[in-house]
Amino acid sequence: MATKTATLTEKVAAKTVPIYIMGKKYEVPGALTIMKAMEYAGYQYIRGCGCRGGVCGACATVYRKVGDYKIYTGLACQTVVEPEMYLTQIPFYPANRAAYDFETAEPTAETVYQLYPELFRCVACNACTKVCPMDVEVLDYVSALKRGDLKAAAEISFDCIQCGLCASRCMGEMAQYHIAQLARRLQGGKLAPKAGHLEKMCTEIDGGAFDDLLAELKTMNEDELKKVYTEREMEPHMGAEEWTPASDVGLA
Amino acid sequence: MASIPSPIHPDNLKAVQKIAEISGQNVYECMQCGTCSAVCPMVSSMGFTTRQGIHYLQFGEIEAVIDARIGEFCASCHTCVVRCPRGIDVPRVFEAVRQLVLRTNTDLIDLKTIPKDTMAEAPQIAFVSTFRKLTS
């Protein structure tokens, strides 16, 4: 088993690709993500490097490939490097976020218009949709907001991770993702039906339904807690404890 | 034969060319009949009339036309073009003047000056058309 792991590592390390980071060329292992490749090259992320899991939007990256005019985007933590990738990293794109009091904000499209009049500067060029690393249909939610449909805008923008790439490309100088977040907050917080079962459970908790159980757990020492944990009710095991890939899975 | 000096400065001729490129119109076709001014619903708000504006443009005096705010007050009603006996597309001419300002990343109105009540009350086409015409 140890031999096989070493072979895999060697195989991965041997396949490097040339990429450019901040104008300088590096040979990095081809299976790395942009984020790992930059660390491999010696860069350190000391702040705002994100969740590394594709959901926080901190690592949005714009890149080109040498000889190719097109603009590409992706999340650095998710996008695997390609030969001739030309990377620069910007911390974030400046964006206008309106200040408002959510408690008193009316859940209407007019609230959005008042806080973000630049919404109407959209020229429907679709650059935002083309640049989105989460495949959100940005133009569609901007259109929905312009026609007053908060619900549709909230639904269409659901996958947005607030990376700001849309704002960086917007001809109308909007920060689409902030506008959509307002729409989602108004829709989710004030218009969508409440989850009745959640409220019920919260009431039960407040009413002390789990107080005795928690008090009991607090009296236990580490060994007693471990025993309670391992003997808890849970689903049966369906497979073996250990698993390794059947073949080189294409690393040859 | 000696060449006749042009009263129009070469830089101003370039400006006329620029207007022609953006608008597709030849301002020298204007015979200054004044019909465009007569039918213009916004002419009284402008520094000088649309007819005078075209005349200034014939001399390449774009700055004067910008200062007269003809392009800013134009409501794009298109009455001038349907009445012009020479068929000059006057709205396109003043759109070109407007674009020369807007394309320097200068807005002709400030979004922040629109009252909140208006933002809640006016139809969406009001905002879209205002911002398209008067912001860059």
Added chain:
Amino acid sequence: MKLGYYPGCTLKTKAANLEQAAMAALDHLGIEFTELSRWNCCGAVFSLADDDLIHQVAPVRNLIRAAQQGCDTVVTICSQCYNTLARANKLVRDDAEKRDTLNRFMREEPDYDGGVEVVHYLSLLRDRVGWDKLRQAVTNPLTGLKVAPFYGCTLVRPEDVAIDAVDDEILEGFIAALGAEPASFTASRECCGSYQMLAHPEEGMARAAKVIAAANRSAADALILSCPLCEYNLGTRQGDVVAAHGGLEQVPTFYFTQLLGVALGLDPDLCRLDLNGPAARTLLTEKKYIAAATA
């Protein structure tokens, strides 16, 4: 011959009183249509710069949607949307190079070949229904109602997209078909002030005042409109306009589709008179075209 309907941003909310009766009337008159899906804002104004194509993307994308959805004709009611879509359509039909550039830019969409026709709702009524057939469908004629027809700018200028030649008088024909009397109205094709009401409010209101003054001189009971911006300038803001300019009398404003709904005997609730000023409903109930609203 599939008919697509392009609403535009305003008709779903602020100008629901322009849309709802219009759609019900098409159903009533037996005209089938489907609202386009995934439409975007058309931009409201047609870009007048020769070297500008980015502002043509928005309207042309809607024409692509129409073509994608099997429509050979798109009908629209908002005057500004009509003007923008019709002129953008003409641009790409007449200029192959610009059409190619736009198609290449919108590579995420299928190419547009100019195959869709853009018509305004009034043209549809005149050409597919006809004034005679419309008159026959009217069960609640607006007899005794003197109506000033306000075309505004974008339905009739420039000439290549005008919905009628000046002599055709499409709105007058429409009004007569509903049993009402078209008023002779000098400002019928003048500008309401358009976006200047927002950009330069004083000047915008001065323009609107001229239109209201002409409506007063025509002794009309009501003013009808097609465009939500005209309605904002001449209807919603009428109180401010009259207050700022002496010698004006208030006159109720309606969308032409609201009067169509009433004359066809459709449910008055569809006409969304709640979105007009109170004078609108009052006029219709006083003249007994609709019953007084019960609380």
